[in-house]
Amino acid sequence: MTDFTPGQRWLSESETELGLGLIKEVDYRLVTVLYPAVEEERTYAKNNAPLSRITFDEGDTLTTGDGLELVVQSAEDHNGLMVYHAHPAGEPDNVQPVPESLLGHQLRLSGAMDRLLTNQLSSNRWFELRLSALRARAQREGSEIEGLRGPRIDLIGHQLYIADQVARRYAPRVLLADEVGLGKTIEAGLILHQQLQTGRAGRVLIVVPDALVHQWFVEMARRFNLRFSIFDEERLEALGKPSAESVKDMLADLIAEELGEADAPEVVDNPFLSEQLILCSTAFLEGCDIDTLAAAEWDLVVVDEAHHLEWSEDAPSEAYQRVERLARTSPGLLLLTATPEQLGVESHFARLRLLDPDRYPSLDAFVEEQGQYREVAELAGELHDRDTWPAALKDRAAALLPGETVDEDHRDTVLAELLDRFGPGRVLFRNTRHNIAGFPARKVEGYPLPLPGNYEVDDDEAELRLYPEAGFPDDRWCAEDPRVNWLEKFLKAQRGEKVLVICARRDTAIDLHAYCGYKLGMSVAVFHEGMDLIERDRAAAYFADSEDGAQALICSEIGSEGRNFQFAHHLVLLDLPLNPDLLEQRIGRLDRIGQSEEIRIHVPYFENHGQEVLFHWYHQGMNAFEQTNPAGHEIRLRTQDTLEAALALPGDADTRQRLIEATRTEAARLRELLESGRDRLLELASFDAERAETLKDKLREADAHSPWPFLGRLFDHYGVDQEEHSEQAWILKPGNHMREPFPELPDDGVTVTDDRATALARDDMQFLTWEHPLVTGALDMILGSHRGKASVSLLKNPKVKAGTLLLELAYTVETVAPKHLQADRFLPVTTIRRLVDGRGRDLSAAISHEALCKQCHKLEKPLARKIVASQKALLEQLLKDDENKARGEADEIIQTALAAMREQQDLELRRLKALREKNPLVRDEEIDFLERQTAALETHLQDARYRLEAVRVIVAGD
Structure with missing residues (x-):
């Protein structure tokens, strides 16, 4: 039985949040502990009280009740109570006695070493789960396809390519103009998901025609796990109703008026700041308070069916002017339209003008420029289609690319240079069924x-x-x-x-x-x-x-x-x-x-x-x-009167025939216009089959690394019920003994699958990947808690001598930086695993974590605590010595990350600057952002730190 003395400081092992406890009363059977930090008491049975004695040794830092941090020089035991002789850091002569009763009531035990040495131990399985979570997070953050593998989509090359090209930009401003059926909504969703996942965007507004609001809401939720809030007049009215807070504000205003303080500035709440992701209709946009909407600090605005935004130099439509207002205040802008530029140069200019008004200041200049692009587009098409290049073709290319070697051996370089210098693909992406295969008859x-x-x-x-x-x-x-x-x-x-x-x-x-x-x-x-x-x-x-x-x-x-x-x-x-x-x-x-x-x-x-x-x-x-009928909308406009006449007289064969002939004429004219205006330069810039295949291969590889084995173990710990639904599909429900609410798990359960094909065929199942909110929430839940930071386990191996002591340590190297910098591209949270014996020798190369886990078994907590107490001095020494060795590994990792960052950022910066001299479609904002980003990354990566994240004491035995 433990000896308790009034005035001693003890820590509750089950409720560490209570802070440092003070022994208040002791009798033959019970002990009462006061927790001053929370002003609460607990009474425990003396023989099984879940308490750990807190003492400090020479060199430790303690905190007094007055908030002073002092370094312990020596400690004395006076009738069961500790008195520490300590001094401020750097003042060894300023020693003062500190009875333990005067220690501060808060005790931070977030570190793995602290938790181990104070016997705040987790089970062996929690330690293994924590290491699995660390590895999973590092693998996700360091992935080249971060943000692409979570969505429930088929692996279609041109969609992945566009998302990869656009989403990596700072505040992308592009026009997605793929032909009908090629998936512009999916492309936009991929860009949104990646921008949100990587932190480059946080607030998004989507504006779509009334009939498409539900479609977008469902697509964003079902495919991308993005929960948008639909805003309409009813929603705004509900947000405008007086709340308890607004009533308080009114009362405060009345009091201020009585006191003569009514001149204080009025604070008006913006209802659009109540949600991060908002979806609304074009009709709502036209009728809402555009000043309030534009002031809501959007990072990215998406407008679908952008060709319906009518514009002329003299009389732009109301909808166009409102989108233009949003475009001026939002750094990022995505416009979606299936209507190609050939159906109206003026309309096409109007959309590009929204993306970059400085780049497209006048319609006349745009028309002249387009004539030059047409020549380059025809040249690019010939270079791409011909196996051998005649001399005249080479001369035409060389005239546009001075200094470049123009021959068939450098085909890819020549085409890439043409695309970079003259292609509009940085602001416009358009794929057609001419250059994308796979459609049925x-x-x-x-x-x-x-x-x-x-x-x-x-x-x-x-x-x-x-x-x-x-x-x-x-x-x-x-x-x-x-x-x-x-x-x-x-x-x-x-x-x-x-x-x-x-x-x-x-x-x-x-x-x-x-x-x-x-x-x-x-x-x-x-x-x-x-x-x-x-x-x-x-x-x-x-x-x-x-x-x-x-x-x-x-x-x-x-x-x-x-x-x-x-x-x-x-x-x-x-x-x-x-x-x-x-x-x-x-x-x-x-x-x-x-x-x-x-x-x-x-x-x-x-x-x-x-x-x-x-x-x-x-x-x-x-x-x-x-x-497919990309010109259908325009055909209808041009035949509207004839169509209405035929519908009014449906039995009149002559009227119907006139409608058919007029429609044929318009359809043929528009299709000819489309075909003659095919921009081969744009097609080539919109899709790179080789890059697309690389992305598809990486996604298939990611699909093979399912989170389910990890989740299955985690669900067992948290009390989540798992029921097999079918092959590679499960039903998850909160169990009767679930410890705490599980992130993204509905009360009535959910059906999940980790198989992409199953997820595509079954909309009622959620697609589990490492980017799914349930999985990311689970990782955050584990890594944000103290579970698994310190553990003691029994090693059963007849070849290892009983009593042998090992330490398995997991250090993390990470940088704390704003998410939009994407510092994890260069330095994801990296785990350094080490396995040392009692003499400090590193055995990690000889014995893997997986092999060790198979031989490590549960150890009862009382025995585990005795082992830590008896070996405390050795453990402290081993931990301190190994930490110095780990520091060297961490510094190497940080320097490698810095070198990779400098090389990649410098390469991209030089490319953009060179491209800016050739192609005005590269915005100054992109270059400025890249320069600021590089400087910030340099600072944050240099400030990267390492820490001991988890430790497991392993004792060999029978």
């Missing part, structure tokens, strides 16, 4: 059906003219609609095939699902905007299930947004939209890179009806079903 078939008598209406309402079932309050229309009868027969004929059915209206989808499912007994699921995310996930998963799932998924227009169903090859369009972009989005749910089969598009339509007009307008007029 598309075939369409129309099915003319008779128009039911109850659908013949004279109503001028556009919805009833195009979607006549809208006039019915329930699903009674299904029994009389020939499209439903056709769909029943079609699904029976396609038994075993997955079929996606899309219609414009939510009520149409609901009625059709109810009728087909309950009255016809068909295997169908439904998907519409009235369902919450969980319900949508379940519907999508039910449809994706190849064995017991639904044959068909019936979607409202929302089914053409945000979800990929490329495992299906049949698309039924129960009706057609007026907007060609919506039609392309519908088809785009199946027409994706990686689609393995030809897409079959089926369109049942009513004869002599508006839907027949739309079918022939799309099919015969612009061939929009079987080919």
Whole structure:
């Protein structure tokens, strides 16, 4: 039994946050401890009190109750109480007695050495988990693909290449103009994720058309684990309601007024500062207080469908002017558009002007410059396509590249120089299906059906003219609609095939699902905007299930947004939209890179009806079903009057034919314009296949290093229940005995997978990578706690003599720097592992951590504490000696990091400066940032420090 004496200082092993305790009362059975730091008492049984005696030895530093830090010169025991003779650092003659009762009440035991020597011990398994967490963090931070491996995306080369090129820049300002279906939203999401993950951005605003708000919200959450807050008028109104704090503020204002202090400046809260990631519609942007929105300190603004921002020198639209206001105050800007520059030089200039108004000050200068670029683009295309270069071609290239060797042996260098000097790829990226392979063929078939008598209406309402079932309050229309009868027969004929059915209206989808499912007994699921995310996930998963799932998924227009169903090859369009972009989005749910089969598009339509007009307008007029239609929006604008006339007289064959011919003419003119204006220089700058393959290989390698084995051990410690769902998929739920809330684990659980293919096929499962919030939160939870910092274990090895003592030590070398500097590119948190014996010899090269773990076993805490107490002097000496040796290794690591940083930053700086002389698209801000970044990195890396992060005492025994 431990001897306790009133006045002694002890530490609670189970509640170290209580601070240093003072023995208050002792009787034959109990001991009462006062914790002055928190003004609390605890009473323990003397024979098993979870307390550790705190004493200081010569050379230790103690803190008095007055906050003085003194170095211990000697210590004396007076009837069980310690009296220390100590002096301020650097004043050895100024010695003063310090009874232990006068010690400070706070005791910092964050260091591994402190925790070991004061018997604040963790289990052997916690030590091993801590080392695993340290290694995982170092591997993540030092990765070249940091920020790219977390998103739930397929490994598509051009998307990865653009993200890699753009996201590494400071405050990127670029136009993403890939053709429809190539994944601009994914590219933007990758850039956002990487900028946020690396700390280069913290506050992001996304502005999208009204119809795309939900799509973006779902895509950002599901694919990138980015939780955006949707802002609308209702949200702003809720934020503007008086809160308890604002009531206090009003009362304070009234009091100040009474006291004559009413002239104090008014403080107005900005509601847009309430969230870091905000998503809003273009309509909301046009109606909100733009001054307040622009003042919200955005790091990055993203604008989708930027070609809808109308601009002219005399009369820019309201939406354009508001985006321009945001662009002036935000360092970073991403504009997304599928409309190429050839459909309007003025419109293209307007978008580039938003990105860099200094670089693009006037339309006339831009038009002149574009003429010069066209010549270079044609030259680049010839150099790329020809195996051998004739003399005339070499002369043309040499005239543009003085000083360069222009021949086939230097093909890559010549093309790279052309791209660097003349290419617009630093601000504009555009990939087309000409230069990206992997898309399926598309075939369409129309099915003319008779128009039911109850659908013949004279109503001028556009919805009833195009979607006549809208006039019915329930699903009674299904029994009389020939499209439903056709769909029943079609699904029976396609038994075993997955079929996606899309219609414009939510009520149409609901009625059709109810009728087909309950009255016809068909295997169908439904998907519409009235369902919450969980319900949508379940519907999508039910449809994706190849064995017991639904044959068909019936979607409202929302089914053409945000979800990929490329495992299906049949698309039924129960009706057609007026907007060609919506039609392309519908088809785009199946027409994706990686689609393995030809897409079959089926369109049942009513004869002599508006839907027949739309079918022939799309099919015969612009061939929009079987080919992508990047000019669809422009075609609609140019044929709008003729289209409306045909829709008003759907039975008039002559009017319909005039519409088809006018549409063909416009479509041919625009397609010719697009093809003749193909910018080969831009295509070459937008995609580097070799770099893309390197990124894909690194991501595949990262996928093979799953976090699941680490998480499985961690879940056992924290009490998280794990249930196998299927191969490479698990269900996680909070267990009944969970120690504390686990980060990103919902109360009702979550289904996860570490397999990319499974995650892509199953939207209801979360994709676990080392960048997933649940995993990063788990690492932060472990490394932010004291668990595993000090441990004692038993080594069972018959070849090692009993009583042999070993120390396994883990030091970390790291720099504390602002995240946006990305200092971890050069110096990620690096772990130095050492294994020393009782004589201080390093055995780490001979015995690995993994091999040692297999032989180390649990040791009961009472025995572990006795071992530490009995070997305290030896342990202190070993730790101090080894720390000096580790310092040398740490200095080498820091110097290596400094050299790598200097070399890489200098190379990039010289490249940008040289490029700036040739290509004005390199902004001065980028060079200034790089110079400031290099100076800051130099300072922070030189200040890098090492520390003992974890220590394990290993004692050999039976």
